[in-house]
Amino acid sequence: MKVESGGGDRVGSTGERLRIGVSACLLGREVRFDGQHKRDAFLVDDLSPFVDFVEVCPEVEVGMSIPRETLRLIAIGERGKVGSSTATATRLVATRSGEDWTDRMTGYAERSARLLARENLSGYVLKKDSPSCGLLRVKRYADTDTVHPATRDGQGLFAACLQRAFPHLPIEEEGRLRDARLRENFIERIFAYHRLRALWATRWTLRSLIAFHTIHKMALLAHDEPGYRRLGRLVALGKSLAREELRDRYEGGFMSALAKLATPGHHANVMTHMFGHFSDKLDATARREILMVVEDHRRGLIPLIVPLTLIRHYVRLLDVSYLGDQTYLDPHPKELMLRNRV
Ligand code: SF4
Structure with a gap:
C-alpha cells in the first residue's frame, strides 16, 4: 500500500x-x-x-x-x-x-x-x-x-x-x-462522503447534522426524494437515538440515496423548485429564459451545466441565502467539467 x-x-x-x-x-x-x-x-x-x-x-x-x-x-x-x-x-x-x-x-x-x-x-x-x-x-x-x-x-x-x-x-x-453519468455520480459521492466524514470527525451535534442535511437537500432530492424524506424523519428522531445509531443510519441512508442516479427529469424538477425561491424577483423575460433552459435539459437537448449555471447566477446575484449553501450548486471541482457531459 x-x-x-x-x-x-x-x-x-x-x-x-x-x-x-x-x-x-x-x-x-x-x-x-x-x-x-x-x-x-x-x-x-x-x-x-x-x-x-x-x-x-x-x-x-x-x-x-x-x-x-x-x-x-x-x-x-x-x-x-x-x-x-x-x-x-x-x-x-x-x-x-x-x-x-x-x-x-x-x-x-x-x-x-x-x-x-x-x-x-x-x-x-x-x-x-x-x-x-x-x-x-x-x-x-x-x-x-x-x-x-x-x-x-x-x-x-x-x-x-x-x-x-x-x-x-x-x-x-x-x-x-x-460512462459520463456514472462518473459524475461517483465523483459527487466521494466529495459528499468526504464532507460527511469531516462532520463525524468533529464534536458533531444534532444541530450540526441538521445543518449538514439542509445544505444537501437539493442534491438528495435530485437523486432520491423518498430517501431525502426518510433521512429527514431520521434526523427528527435524532434526540431519541443513541449517537452511534444515528450516525450509522444517517450515513447509510445518505450514501445510498446519492448512489441512485439523478435523471435529467429529476434535475429539472429540482431546478424548478429552486427557481420558485426567487422567481418573484425576476421580470417575465428572465423567468421565461430560465424555465426554457430547464425544460431543454429535461428533454435532453442541453447538458446540466447550462441551466445550473443560470440558476447559480441568480442565486448569487439575488443573494438567495437559503440556496446559496446548497452543495447541489457546486458538488465537485468545476475543472473536472463533469456536468458538461450529463
Ligand atoms: S487488477 Fe491491478 S492492482 Fe488489482 S491485482 Fe491485478 S494488477 Fe494488481
Missing part, C-alpha cells in the same frame, strides 16, 4: 485533500500478471490534482511475482465439488499450475482492510474484470481448464472484502467511470 500525492494543492470544501484507494495498475504501475499496466487517463490526468491516491496491488502484496501466471475464479459447489451448478463459494486459483491462493488472498484482504480503515478514504476505484480487484460481473469458471464456459457472476476476492469492510464507501470500477 502506497500513498501517491496528486501533486496539486487543491482541496475539497472541508480544506482536506481527499484520499482515494485505487488498484495500482490504474495509476500506470507495471504490476499486472504480464508486467504491464492499465493506466487510466481520467484518474491520472484529471482527478489526481484533487486527491491523494492510496494505491494497492493485492496480488503483488500477497506475494505474487511480476510477471506471474494468470489467475481465475473457480465456482465451488455445495459439497466442495468444482463446477457444481449450485455453487456456493469461490476460489482464486492459478490457471496453469492450479495453485490455490484463496486463503492467502482472503487473509491479506482482511489485514489490508484494517490498514485502509486508518487511511480515511473517501472512495475507491478498482480494476474491472480482475479476479482480485473486479467489483462486478467477474468471470467465474466451472473448472481450471478452458473447456468449461465462464459465467459473469463473480467478484474479485479483494473487492468483496473491501465492500464488506466499508459498506458505505463509494466504490467503482474504472470501466464504469467511462
